[in-house]
Amino acid sequence: MIDAAPRRASGSLFGLAYGDALGKPTEFLTVDEIVRRYGPTGPRELTGNPALVTDDTQMALAVAWALHDAPALTPAVVEPLLRRRFLDWAASPDNNRAPGMTCLRACAELSRGMRWQEATQAGSKGCGANMRVTPVGLLDVDLDTLAGLAQLQAGLTHGHPTGLAASELTAYAVRVLRAGATLAELPDLLVGHAQRQRRVYHHDWLGDLWQRPGVTDPAMFIMRGWDECLAVLARLTRALAGPDDGGDPCRYTGEGWVAEEALATALFCAVRHADDPVTALARGATTGGDSDSIAALAGAFLGAAYGMAAWPADWATRIEYANQLTALASPQD
Template identity: 30%
Template sequence: MNVLDRVLGCLLGGAIGDALGAPIEFQSLREIRRAYGEEGVSDYVTDWRGKAGLITDDTQMTLFTVEGLLTDGGSAAVEAVRAAYLRWLDTQDHKAPPPASLPHHTGLLREEGWLYSRRAPGNACLSGLHRPFPGPAAWGEPGPVNPDSKGCGTVMRSAPFGLLAALAHQAPADSGERAVREAFELSAVCAQITHGHPTGYLAAGAFAAIIAQLMASEALEPAVRRTLALLATYPGHEETTAALHAAMELAAKGQPGPEAIESLGGAWVAEEALAIGVYCALAEPEADRALLLSVNHSGDSDSTGSVCGNLVGALYGRDALPAAWLLPLEGRETIERLAAELVATPG
């Protein structure tokens, strides 16, 4: 499997999980089963607009993360990512691209009309981007923006940090450990742009670290174990560490199902979304089954679908994703373009 296959798998898989979970995000398991049967949804379902295969803010923000990193993945990466998030904010506040009058008005994504649609964005993401970001806090301390917020809006947008770090360290002389730590730290710092709670940003860092390892052909369980060892070196890691341990222990028991998922929480907060995504990818070794497992529960179905999709896509590549879900997926052409640009970016 080549690198582009994994990058495409990660970004497209995340979008598929997002689209599968979006129409049932605010439904209880009982309501899902009443509407779709005991197994829940098994395919895209139409939403209140009568459309299927539509992504949410999870994929929107992931794409703008990619664009920010393509603009500058080096020393000015945090500023570039925040500028990209401000462009995403424009898509939530306007019906069409606003006049290009501000410094952040750059990049091709702001010109794509399909992105100008509110898709239930998180309050912390919205409010955080209306505030200045003076810089990150010391590890384990509350960040300067929304210091009490640890919503899953940090995790669901952070896979690209793992992709970029892995791509930048493909040469034999480069250290895999260096790539993983860089993915972790840049993701955690950029999470603080909107969410300041240590668990919120450390969970985002952990997710990016896992993705970086999957890109290097590591299996998921050892990637999570290595990430746990890395996490333990950062103050404030305890909630994220406990959530990942719970996910691994639950997956080892077998018998995956919605009730098992719900024992890990509702995924409205970062560490729970990460844990559920990891659990589903561990518990079901086939991409389609993992994705369906990840959305059929009472919690934040689109975010857990997105996280699980990023993981299984990076693990198994694009070809493991069902064509029936790829073809109608909203924004597929844009995702494929950004994936190719990311792979082509010099390390």
């Protein structure tokens, strides 16, 4: 077992970027194509100088900078900062990494000054909701604030209740791993958290987002999200209890294009390969689904558990946005 090292915030943010970079070239390939290109163990080395990431890391940095700049972590303060960072990302010439259409459409509406509850893509629960939430999990805040921040940053673009719930679960996973929980304990901890939060709607953070046709109250709205998360966590638990043939983990917990599946499939990789973080990232990148997001979340979890000791030392100078990752993680370490 890797020693639980300090610098867990750095380990988590850099781990997200490392997984993103390893999964970037495999995202739209089949497993057979990935194996032909990289061998049966998948991609295990960063390539390029620097090794390029995708919109997953770019948007995680946007969230992190918004939180960094916030003089207070309240809805009124954080929402305009998130909005500005998301719009800056949308307009950036570096936003050329196959960004998700949900984020682009929501940002187009946000740029017109619309209320975010109206600008959001209400039917989308894509993994763009939680691929960027890791910085929230690294904050030293109470659980209500963590939940509100995680769901707000998701809700600006992805208004589906499952996107909100999966984002909170992802941030909570980073939080408890950084606090000392083991990867083996994590699935049960997430099930317990989801059950406790199942009827909790954060009015202060979400406002009237819940008001949809056929929805009679806020609890009914958010329960749908938590129930979908609980269903995929049950699939994860069954998969982890059985043998592992080393194949595509998407067969067990989904391809990761939607938020709850990205969380569960990343957890599968992280838990199965808790003693070998680079193998966990390679496993996430060797999937027939959203490989960069799956590997990125696996990296965030492993880095939160083990710190920078999880990763090859020379990777920290070779990854894109290394200076920003260092600057944002340092106050939390």
